[in-house]
Amino acid sequence: MTGTDRTDDTGVAASYAAYATDAEAAGREPRFTDWLRERSQPAWTDAVEHPFTRELGAGTLEEDAFAEYLVQDYAFVNDLVGVFGHAVGQAPEMAAKRPLVEFLDTITDDEDDYFERSFDALDVPESRRTDPELADPTAAFVDLLGRAGLEGGYAETLAVLVPAEWIYEEWATAVVEAHADPDADGPPSAGADLPFYYAEWVDLHATEDFTEFVSWLRGQLDAVGPDCSPRRQRRVETLFRRTVALEVAFFDAVSESSGGE
Numbered sequence: 001m002t003g004t005d006r007t008d009d010t011g012v013a014a015s016y017a018a019y020a021t022d023a024e025a026a027g028r029e030p031r032f033t034d035w036l037r038e039r040s041q042p043a044w045t046d047a048v049e050h051p052f053t054r055e056l057g058a059g060t061l062e063e064d065a066f067a068e069y070l071v072q073d074y075a076f077v078n079d080l081v082g083v084f085g086h087a088v089g090q091a092p093e094m095a096a097k098r099p100l101v102e103f104l105d106t107i108t109d110d111e112d113d114y115f116e117r118s119f120d121a122l123d124v125p126e127s128r129r130t131d132p133e134l135a136d137p138t139a140a141f142v143d144l145l146g147r148a149g150l151e152g153g154y155a156e157t158l159a160v161l162v163p164a165e166w167i168y169e170e171w172a173t174a175v176v177e178a179h180a181d182p183d184a185d186g187p188p189s190a191g192a193d194l195p196f197y198y199a200e201w202v203d204l205h206a207t208e209d210f211t212e213f214v215s216w217l218r219g220q221l222d223a224v225g226p227d228c229s230p231r232r233q234r235r236v237e238t239l240f241r242r243t244v245a246l247e248v249a250f251f252d253a254v255s256e257s258s259g260g261e
Contacts, residue, residue: 012038016226016233032225033162033218039237040163040244047244048170052251057175057202059194066197067122069254071129072138074115079142080164081107083149083157090154091220099216111204118197135257137249144246148239155228158221159239162214167247169214172205 013019016035023030037044052069055061084104091097119129134142148160194202204210225236 010039010041012041014039015230017230020226031218032222033166036159036163036221036225036237036240037166040241043241043244043248044163044167047167047247047251048174050171050248050251052255053171053175056198057171057178059198061198063122063195065254065257067119067124068257070115070118070122070197071124071132072135072250072254074129075132075134075138076142076145077107077111077115079145083145083161086149087154087157087161090157092154096220099213103213114197114200114204118201121195121197135250135253137246137253141243141246141250144239144242152235152239155221155224155232155236156239158217158224159236160243162217162221163240163243164247165210165214165217167244168205169211172202173211175202176206 012035013022016030016032019035019038020030052061052065056066081104084100084107088097088100088104091100145160148156152159221236225233228236
């Protein structure tokens with residue numbers, strides 16, 4: 001393996017070809033999305049285990065911080081919907097378009113209803129809901145979503161969508177598992193002791209349907225990524241890593257908005 005195959009402090013092969021060779025030599029099946037996640041460390045772990053998500057799951061998060069989080073998150077929902085819509089057009093076949101369309105329906109229906117009810121409960125004024133001042137990470141995220149969808153193909157679009165959804169599935173699932181009651185009926189939940197706007201936000205990202213969608217979304221990138229040229233793979237990696245870094249910055253910003261760490 002040449003010096004260009006391994007770089008920086010990740011200790012992970014800088015090219016997918018080298019990573020796949022290492023994985024196969026170790027008896028593991030290589031996955032393109034595993035390579036991207038490992039290349040994004042330590043930011044990946046910082047996002048999944050961020051104090052913001054831990055406090056949210058424990059119910060100790062300040063409500064002002066969560067209100068600001070929802071305001072900022074809602075600010076780029078339209079852009080996120082647009083990128084998913086763009087992905088529908090880029091998807092190679094009808095079977096790949098259908099799950100994307102179904103997820104779009106979830107964002108524009110179930111999640112939108114959740115936002116409205118939560119804004120009401122948290123006394124967020126209408127002006128702040130519809131015309132907030134964007135935090136720097138939010139503005140950067142909006143810009144990244146637009147560029148990924150318009151300047152690349154299916155792989156580039158997935159490079160942003162996969163980590164954005166996968167990170168949420170990982171931290172939310174961890175929260176639900178920590179609160180799981182083995183004697184309870186029905187699916188696991190973040191817990192009835194939490195305010196609904198905390199519990200439902202966690203549960204939305206830990207349902208079986210959402211977990212299956214994230215797995216499917218990863219599979220789409222696993223399918224197209226290895227066939228990209230090395231140069232294009234580097235671009236996909238850059239977009240993926242940038243998304244992960246912005247997730248961390250986003251959690252940092254909303255935590256700091258209420259004086260948290």
